[in-house]
Amino acid sequence: MERRRSLRRAGLALAAGALVLAGCGQPAEGKDAKADAAASASASAGAGAGAGAGASAKPSAAPLGPGEVRVGGEVAKPYTLTLADLRKLPQSSAPVKFTSAKGDQEHTYAGVPLYEVLKTAEPRFDQSKKNGQLRGVVAATGGGDYRAVFAWAELDPGFAKSQILLAVSEDGVPFDDAAGPRLVVPQDTKGGRYVSELNQLWVGVVDPVVDGAK
Numbered sequence: 001m002e003r004r005r006s007l008r009r010a011g012l013a014l015a016a017g018a019l020v021l022a023g024c025g026q027p028a029e030g031k032d033a034k035a036d037a038a039a040s041a042s043a044s045a046g047a048g049a050g051a052g053a054g055a056s057a058k059p060s061a062a063p064l065g066p067g068e069v070r071v072g073g074e075v076a077k078p079y080t081l082t083l084a085d086l087r088k089l090p091q092s093s094a095p096v097k098f099t100s101a102k103g104d105q106e107h108t109y110a111g112v113p114l115y116e117v118l119k120t121a122e123p124r125f126d127q128s129k130k131n132g133q134l135r136g137v138v139a140a141t142g143g144g145d146y147r148a149v150f151a152w153a154e155l156d157p158g159f160a161k162s163q164i165l166l167a168v169s170e171d172g173v174p175f176d177d178a179a180g181p182r183l184v185v186p187q188d189t190k191g192g193r194y195v196s197e198l199n200q201l202w203v204g205v206v207d208p209v210v211d212g213a214k
Helices: 002-056 083-087 114-120 207-212
Strands: 069-073 079-081 092-100 103-113 136-141 147-151 165-170 182-184 200-205
Touching: 069 114, 083 165, 103 114, 103 182, 114 165, 114 200
Parallel strands: 069 200
Antiparallel strands: 069 079, 092 103, 103 165, 136 147, 136 200, 165 182
């Protein structure tokens, strides 16, 4: 009887040992599975975040090269031009006198009428309005973020007596290609709107500003 009890206790001990060993292996497998699942979830989240960032990124305007001028704004055909492009177009000349920080100036400039350059971009004026182009404005930006603004009527030959030029030379001396053209405003008595190192011409209309102020 005593022998049977001893054998029974030994059998129970072996069974208990087997259960402990089995239990010790199972959690390790569970941890590995959880780790794998977490890693997979993390990778998926990272991929999703990357895709979201790519979807929300917006392409920016290409940087301008030396001497390039971007023509844009409320136009149908924005484009970029250089002094070399301007020299290929029909030229006009303008003798001018104006006062600057350096004193009285008197020069003869040659270049292309600003109106012709902007007309190529096809400004989007509201033709349903009477003389809709008279609501138009042009902002010219030059070196050092210098900027001057014009009403469309100042450059449109249908309204203005003189023509604003994108000059390619001064007194017969060509401007350096890397410097770009110079805006010349013959009707101005001061040189403040003679924008040098021109790099941007923006066309717009005043309606959003004026109507938004009501």
